[in-house]
Amino acid sequence: MKTSCWRHVETIIRHGRYAPIGISRSVPKWVPSGIPVFRQLAPSAPLFRYAKTTDGDAALRYRSYVERFERELDELSVRQSWDALHTAAEGREPVLLCWCSPDFDPPRRFCHRRIVADWFLGARGEEIEEIDPALLGADGRPPRWLAKGQRDLFRAD
Numbered sequence: 001m002k003t004s005c006w007r008h009v010e011t012i013i014r015h016g017r018y019a020p021i022g023i024s025r026s027v028p029k030w031v032p033s034g035i036p037v038f039r040q041l042a043p044s045a046p047l048f049r050y051a052k053t054t055d056g057d058a059a060l061r062y063r064s065y066v067e068r069f070e071r072e073l074d075e076l077s078v079r080q081s082w083d084a085l086h087t088a089a090e091g092r093e094p095v096l097l098c099w100c101s102p103d104f105d106p107p108r109r110f111c112h113r114r115i116v117a118d119w120f121l122g123a124r125g126e127e128i129e130e131i132d133p134a135l136l137g138a139d140g141r142p143p144r145w146l147a148k149g150q151r152d153l154f155r156a157d
């Protein structure tokens with residue numbers, strides 16, 4: 001499993017190895033139809049509004065956001081969520097997408113998709129990395145985050 005942002009959805013689809021799956025509260029209008037969306041992995045409306053506030057200390061606000069979102073995630077079954085994402089991916093590797101650009105710099109710039117990634121890491125020990133779309137390019141080289149064994153099998157689509 002990986003994470004990325006909506007604006008790379010077409011690159012991810014074209015690459016062929018991955019199944020984009022939305023985990024945002026809304027989906028951009030230009031996204032091709034038929035992409036599954038798991039809104040249960042998005043923050044609730046009150047928490048989403050809280051993330052937009054700018055008053056007070058950014059570090060405190062970020063910590064509070066993470067705690068609140070983790071409590072929301074803990075309402076879900078990790079195993080059922082993991083299985084449902086893989087079922088929806090139909091044999092490809094799920095890539096969880098939301099709107100935020102990947103220049104994360106908490107506490108000022110952060111995104112719930114990385115908290116979802118940490119949630120899976122904590123509960124399953126599965127490392128979920130952010131896809132670097134530049135590495136999905138047409139140069140035919142394997143992405144550098146691939147394990148050595150996978151790299152040997154890699155071929156560009």
Ligand SMILES: [Zn+2]
Pocket residue numbers: 098099100110111112113
């Ligand atoms: Zn986000």
